[in-house]
Amino acid sequence: MAIEIVQPSVELSKIALSETHGEDSPYFAGWKAYDENPYHELHNPSGVIQMGLAENQVSFDLLEEYLESNLESANWGQKVSGFRENALFQDYHGLVSFRKAMASFMEEVRGGKAKFNPERIVLTAGATAANELLTFILANPGDALLVPTPYYPGFDRDLRWRTGVQIVPIHCESSNNFQITPEALEAAYDHARSMNIKVKGVLITNPSNPLGATIQRKVLEEILDFVTRKNIHLVSDEIYSGSAFYADEFVSIAEVLESRNYKDSERCHIVYSLSKDLGLPGFRVGTVYSYNDQVVTTARRMSSFTLISSQTQFLLASMLSDKEFTRKYIKINRERLKKRYEMIINGLKKAGIECLKGNAGLFCWMNLSPYLEEPTIESELAIWKTIMHEVRLNISPGSSCHCSEPGWFRVCFANMSEETLEVALSRIHEFITTRKQ
Amino acid sequence: MDIALNTTHNFLSKIATNDGHGENSPYFDGWKAYDSDPYHHETNPSGVIQMGLAENQLCFDLIQEWIGNHPEASICTPQGGFDFKEIALFQDYHGLPEFRSAIANFMSRVRGSRVQFDPDRIVMSGGATGAHETLAFCLANRGEAFLVPTPYYPGFDRDLKWRTGVELIPVVCESSNNFKVTLGALEEAYDKAKESNIKVKGLLITNPSNPLGTFYDKETLKTLVDFINEKNIHLVCDEIYAGTVTRENEFVSIAEVLEEFPTICDHNLIHIVYSLSKDMGFPGFRVGIIYSFNDTVVNIARKMSSFGLVSTQTQHMVASMLSENDFVDNFIKESRNRLAHRHDMFTRELAQVGIGSLESNAGLFFWMDLRRFLKEPTFESEMTFWRTIISEIKLNVSPGSSFHCNEPGWFRVCFANMDDATVMVALERIKSFVHETRMLEIKTMAKIKTKKQCWQNNLQLKLSSRRLEDIMSPQYSPLNSPMLRAQN
Numbered sequence: 001m002a003i004e005i006v007q008p009s010v011e012l013s014k015i016a017l018s019e020t021h022g023e024d025s026p027y028f029a030g031w032k033a034y035d036e037n038p039y040h041e042l043h044n045p046s047g048v049i050q051m052g053l054a055e056n057q058v059s060f061d062l063l064e065e066y067l068e069s070n071l072e073s074a075n076w077g078q079k080v081s082g083f084r085e086n087a088l089f090q091d092y093h094g095l096v097s098f099r100k101a102m103a104s105f106m107e108e109v110r111g112g113k114a115k116f117n118p119e120r121i122v123l124t125a126g127a128t129a130a131n132e133l134l135t136f137i138l139a140n141p142g143d144a145l146l147v148p149t150p151y152y153p154g155f156d157r158d159l160r161w162r163t164g165v166q167i168v169p170i171h172c173e174s175s176n177n178f179q180i181t182p183e184a185l186e187a188a189y190d191h192a193r194s195m196n197i198k199v200k201g202v203l204i205t206n207p208s209n210p211l212g213a214t215i216q217r218k219v220l221e222e223i224l225d226f227v228t229r230k231n232i233h234l235v236s237d238e239i240y241s242g243s244a245f246y247a248d249e250f251v252s253i254a255e256v257l258e259s260r261n262y263k264d265s266e267r268c269h270i271v272y273s274l275s276k277d278l279g280l281p282g283f284r285v286g287t288v289y290s291y292n293d294q295v296v297t298t299a300r301r302m303s304s305f306t307l308i309s310s311q312t313q314f315l316l317a318s319m320l321s322d323k324e325f326t327r328k329y330i331k332i333n334r335e336r337l338k339k340r341y342e343m344i345i346n347g348l349k350k351a352g353i354e355c356l357k358g359n360a361g362l363f364c365w366m367n368l369s370p371y372l373e374e375p376t377i378e379s380e381l382a383i384w385k386t387i388m389h390e391v392r393l394n395i396s397p398g399s400s401c402h403c404s405e406p407g408w409f410r411v412c413f414a415n416m417s418e419e420t421l422e423v424a425l426s427r428i429h430e431f432i433t434t435r436k437q
Numbered sequence: 438m439d440i441a442l443n444t445t446h447n448f449l450s451k452i453a454t455n456d457g458h459g460e461n462s463p464y465f466d467g468w469k470a471y472d473s474d475p476y477h478h479e480t481n482p483s484g485v486i487q488m489g490l491a492e493n494q495l496c497f498d499l500i501q502e503w504i505g506n507h508p509e510a511s512i513c514t515p516q517g518g519f520d521f522k523e524i525a526l527f528q529d530y531h532g533l534p535e536f537r538s539a540i541a542n543f544m545s546r547v548r549g550s551r552v553q554f555d556p557d558r559i560v561m562s563g564g565a566t567g568a569h570e571t572l573a574f575c576l577a578n579r580g581e582a583f584l585v586p587t588p589y590y591p592g593f594d595r596d597l598k599w600r601t602g603v604e605l606i607p608v609v610c611e612s613s614n615n616f617k618v619t620l621g622a623l624e625e626a627y628d629k630a631k632e633s634n635i636k637v638k639g640l641l642i643t644n645p646s647n648p649l650g651t652f653y654d655k656e657t658l659k660t661l662v663d664f665i666n667e668k669n670i671h672l673v674c675d676e677i678y679a680g681t682v683t684r685e686n687e688f689v690s691i692a693e694v695l696e697e698f699p700t701i702c703d704h705n706l707i708h709i710v711y712s713l714s715k716d717m718g719f720p721g722f723r724v725g726i727i728y729s730f731n732d733t734v735v736n737i738a739r740k741m742s743s744f745g746l747v748s749t750q751t752q753h754m755v756a757s758m759l760s761e762n763d764f765v766d767n768f769i770k771e772s773r774n775r776l777a778h779r780h781d782m783f784t785r786e787l788a789q790v791g792i793g794s795l796e797s798n799a800g801l802f803f804w805m806d807l808r809r810f811l812k813e814p815t816f817e818s819e820m821t822f823w824r825t826i827i828s829e830i831k832l833n834v835s836p837g838s839s840f841h842c843n844e845p846g847w848f849r850v851c852f853a854n855m856d857d858a859t860v861m862v863a864l865e866r867i868k869s870f871v872h873e874t875r876m877l878e879i880k881t882m883a884k885i886k887t888k889k890q891c892w893q894n895n896l897q898l899k900l901s902s903r904r905l906e907d908i909m910s911p912q913y914s915p916l917n918s919p920m921l922r923a924q925n
Contacts, residue, residue: 011638012733016575021740060522067513067521075513083504084497090564090720125563125723129744136600137453141579162574162600162741200450231448281528282749294449301458302600305570306563309748310721315513 020161026381027052027153027401030394039392041419049424052394054209054362055415056243056279058336062329063278066319089310092303094123098313101320102287106272108326109242114254116289122299123313125284127239127273129306131158131203134269134288137298138233139165139200145235146170146188146202148180150401150408152209159203168192168199171404174367177356178211180204180219185226201233201267202226207240207250210401210410211365212341212358214244217251224256228264235269242277242330244360245338257291265291274316276362277333283312337362337414340421344413347425351432362414366395369407371435380406391431393424457599463820464489464591464839471833478858486863489833491647491801492854493681493718495775499768500717503758510757512750524749530742532561536752539759540726544711546765547680552692554728560738562725563745565677565712569596569641571741572708572727575734576671577603577638583673584608584626584640586618588840588847590647597641606630606637609843615795616649616804618642618657623664639671640664645678645688648840648849649804650780650797652682655689659701662694666702673708680716680769681853682799683777695730705731713755715801716772722751776801779852779860786864790871794850801853805834808846810874819845830870832863 022028030052039047089095096118103116124130139145141164147155148170159167170188172178185202192199202223206215215223227234236253244250257265270289275281285308288299320326344364345355356365372379377399384397398408413421467489476484508514512521527533537556544554562568577583579602585593586608597603608626610616623640630637640661645652653661665672674691682688691707709728714720724747727738747755759765784794784803795804811818816838823836826848837847852860 012737013575013578013581013638015578016733016737021737023740055526057522057526060525063525064518064521067518068515071513071515075511083501084494084718087497087500087719087721088492088494090714090723125745125748126743129563132744137450140450140452143450157740157743162744275528280525282525284528284746284748294453298449298453298458301460304564304595305567305600306745307723309723309751311754312748312750315750 015162018161020157022153022157022161025153025156025400026384026397030384030388030396033388034394037392039420039423041417045423046392048388048392048394049420049427050394050415051412051424052396052410053415054276054410054412055281056276056333056337056362057415058279058340059329059333060279062332063280063319066322066325066329070318070322086310086314090307092123092300092307094121094308095310095313095317097321098308098317099123101317102272104323105320105326106241106289108323108330109277110250110252110254111247114252114258116254120289120291120296122288122290122296122303123308124286124288124303125306125308126275126281126286127237127271128154128158128286129284129303130271130273130286130288131155131235131237132161132163133299133302133306134235134271134295135159135163135165136302137295138235138269139163140198141165143198143200144168144192146185146192146199148172148178148184148204148208150178150210150398150403152205153396153400153402155203165200166197168197169402169404170202174356174405174408177213178208178365180215180223182222182226185223189230199230199232201235203235203237205237205239206253207238207244207360209240209361210363210396210398211356212361212363212410213356213365214250214360217256220251220253220256224253224260224264224268227267231267233267233269235271237271239271239273239276240361241272242333243337243362245334245341246359247330247334249359262291267292269295277330283316284308285312285316340413340418343418343421344411344425347421348428351425351429352436353428353432356408363410363412366409366411367407368409369405371432372407375406377406384409387431391427393427452600457595459591459595459599462591462594462839463823464835467823467827467833467835470827474831476831476859476862478862482862483831485827485831485833486859486866487833487854488851488863489835489849490854491715491851492720493715493772493776493801494854494856495718495779496768496772497718499764499771500758503761503764507757510754512753517753520753524753527749528746530561530739530746532559532747533749533752533756535756535760536747539756540711540724542762543759543765544679544726544728546762547716547769548688548690548693552690552696554692558728558730558735560727560729560735561742561745561747562727562738564714564720564723564725565675565710566592566596566725567723567745568710568712568725568727569593569673569675570599570601571738571745572673572710572734573597573601573603574741575737576673576708577601580604581636581638582606582630584623584630584637586610586622586642586646588616588648588837588842590643591835591839591841593641603638604635605641606635607841608640612795612844612847615651616646618653618661620660620664623661627668637668637670639673641673641675643675643677644691645676645682645799647678647800648802648835648837649795650800650802651795652688652799655694658689658691658694659698662691662698662702662707665706669703669706671706671708673710675710677710677712677715678800679711680772681776681801683773683780684798688799692728705733707731708734716769722755723747724751724755776853782860783850783852783864787867790868792867792871795847802849802851804837805848805850806846807848808844811846814845816845823848830866832866 034048034050037047039049099118099121103118106116144166272287274285354367396410471485471487474484476486509516511517537559541554541556582604707730711726713724793806835849
């Protein structure tokens with residue numbers, strides 16, 4: 001006998017039904033537009049150019065070259081045991097050779113100015129997982145992390161969605177190039193306290209996404225003093241550390257801690273990933289590096305939910321411990337990114353558009369506030385829609401990054417060929433020229 | 438003002454400082470013993486043999502052969518290198534389409550092609566570990582509960598509860614009916630939750646079962662589906678061992694039940710967890726799958742998969758391998774044969790020395806009945822005896838209490854994670870121990886003049902010889918070596 005299923009649909013969790021996954025943000029709406037009409041030099045020259053995706057495609061040839069000359073170490077060789085051992089390896093400590101390679105690579109990226117202990121490296125499937133994992137460890141549901149604005153839209157999901165933790169913004173302003181000030185730190189902290197929210201830490205991204213600029217040493221020292229005073233944590237997401245155009249302009253929190261003889265370092269944790277510097281987002285290679293033993297132990301246990309494929313660990317272990325290769329790669333990668341940056345800055349300048357002075361990352365922070373009808377978010381989104389549909393460029397509006405001033409846009413430049421970048425620049429030029437008339 | 442850091446009580450979260458990680462369970466003490474003294478047939482022949490790790494190592498030769506013949510499956514070979522950049526950049530949480538198709542194809546063939554799977558319902562996760570946690574986040578709020586039949590995989594205590602705050606309520610199963618799940622037990626567990634004011638959001642079953650090595654028959658599955666449908670709660674079926682069923686065409690997947698009886702329940706309640714860790718023997722590759730019949734759950738779980746995507750390098754290789762039907766069919770067949778052979782060898786040899794186990798036809802382990810070796814039918818005795826097994830017999834097996842078994846004396850013994858030679862050594866050790874125990878019993882019996890001790894079939898044997906007590910008492914103490922292996 002057929003049973004008619006007439007029931008109220010079964011409940012899913014509050015987490016499942018909430019919108020904290022963040023995908024309704026304009027940040028993602030632009031991607032949809034791109035997906036529906038993607039630019040292609042030959043097949044779709046009038047399509048949407050993707051400038052909203054912070055990918056690094058400028059240095060793949062170096063990786064491919066390395067693999068071609070190191071096939072044996074990249075593959076498992078002819079032995080059955082090589083494959084089997086690798087396939088069976090699920091130890092959450094990770095392949096020792098890979099952890100050592102990551103520590104070594106992180107040191108190379110910092111020009112040897114800081115040392116990393118492989119025993120403190122915890123592996124996660126991407127920085128996305130690393131940031132969520134740290135949040136679970138450092139804060140309880142309802143607690144808050146202070147995050148300087150503008151910030152990477154993904155944090156709204158990564159830090160908040162399943163953890164139940166809140167983000168309280170540290171407001172930064174264009175008047176001082178969006179630098180984090182002690183006053184802004186205090187103001188954010190006090191604001192949280194006034195709402196009876198417990199602050200558990202500060203999370204910075206250095207170099208900054210979306211600003212494309214490194215944080216100055218003096219500011220890092222101030223932030224470190226602040227978190228020490230308040231007895232809270234400091235998470236430094238240094239995912240773009242290898243994308244600073246000039247090696248000596250990037251200062252890692254690791255260097256500051258080292259100079260202080262690691263005093264108060266147990267409150268500090270670094271997030272890193274190979275998604276940006278090496279351009280390998282698909283491989284899901286992230287890491288939590290903590291100076292706090294208990295955090296390392298707990299993070300390692302939690303990484304069970306998000307381990308890195310042992311196949312990928314094996315592939316990258318030899319590559320990243322090859323110092324000759326990594327030094328060459330890091331140097332050339334920096335140069336190429338710098339060149340791209342200069343290309344886009346000059347191109348925008350010719351069109352009369354100013355950008356924040358940047359020195360790192362895969363994007364620039366473009367200022368279109370002079371072109372807004374009104375200094376409002378609505379105006380910003382209006383011009384953004386126009387740029388998306390008429391100019392056919394997907395760029396990211398500052399409001400999706402929680403910027404406190406309307407009119408700023410993040411424009412990615414490393415995920416396309418130089419030719420495509422030229423096309424994008426000429427479209428912008430035309431758009432601005434038309435608008436001025 | 439300098440505040441001393443780690444003495445501040447609230448410096449880390451509650452989750453970070455509680456026991457939810459589950460590593461203080463005896464399940465892991467055995468692993469520590471193994472890690473500090475691992476058996477090796479040449480370099481350490483008296484070391485501990487690992488029988489507490491449910492791995493499938495029997496068919497790597499087949500895989501290696503395939504890999505050797507398919508250089509294009511690796512992005513690091515000249516043949517496959519062309520795809521390197523595209524694969525390395527691809528981070529779409531839908532996963533490579535060919536990966537999803539290959540997984541759907543494999544899942545179907547593991548079930549004898551009796552049912553088809555829709556690639557669009559395939560969601561990635563960080564192993565089955567990640568899949569379970571994600572589903573718990575999707576289906577239940579903090580403080581709400583899942584019912585789980587005992588005995589169950591110890592990892593669930595961490596996977597479903599730790600970061601989610603979800604509770605697990607046991608559905609007690611008993612040896613008297615071979616640990617089958619009964620409607621009575623389900624109702625009892627459900628009512629108990631209600632009395633404690635805990636909202637039950639779902640029922641989680643592992644089919645085939647870990648640790649029992651048995652699978653659910655169609656009638657039982659239908660009963661479970663009726664139950665969850667009536668209560669309007671979810672049913673999560675962990676079918677991670679689907680490919681380890683040694684008798685063909687007898688394993689019934691929940692997917693088959695839905696196909697044969699489409700109106701039996703609201704399909705939105707049904708979710709499958711799968712992984713390549715057991716059937717293929719690829720735990721290191723972290724290929725976890727959520728397959729849900731609920732569109733919203735597919736959608737949300739997919740968003741959550743950002744926290745545990747499968748490396749595209751691995752997706753690419755798996756896609757190549759599992760879309761080749763000849764290879765897949767042969768692999769499944771061979772694997773089952775080899776597992777059956779191992780399983781039968783073990784159970785036969787043990788039966789010869791009077792050690793029984795639950796009759797089973799699946800899994801990488803069997804559920805060994807050592808009740809008669811316990812001094813008393815208590816969990817303390819079980820733990821004492823278990824320590825003996827590790828320190829004297831030098832085998833790491835898993836005590837039933839760590840699986841929340843309601844009756845002491847049962848042990849899970851894994852057999853697929855070692856070569857044939859090691860199997861013989863393990864069997865020898867068990868046989869020697871049983872023989873020794875018998876010898877001692879005989880000597881003891883000879884000394885006893887009264888009838889205080891009788892030899893009962895029901896296996897409640899009390900031994901009072903001092904020599905025996907020496908063997909039974911814990912000379913071994915769990916070492917403090919750090920946990921080296923990820924959970925299994």
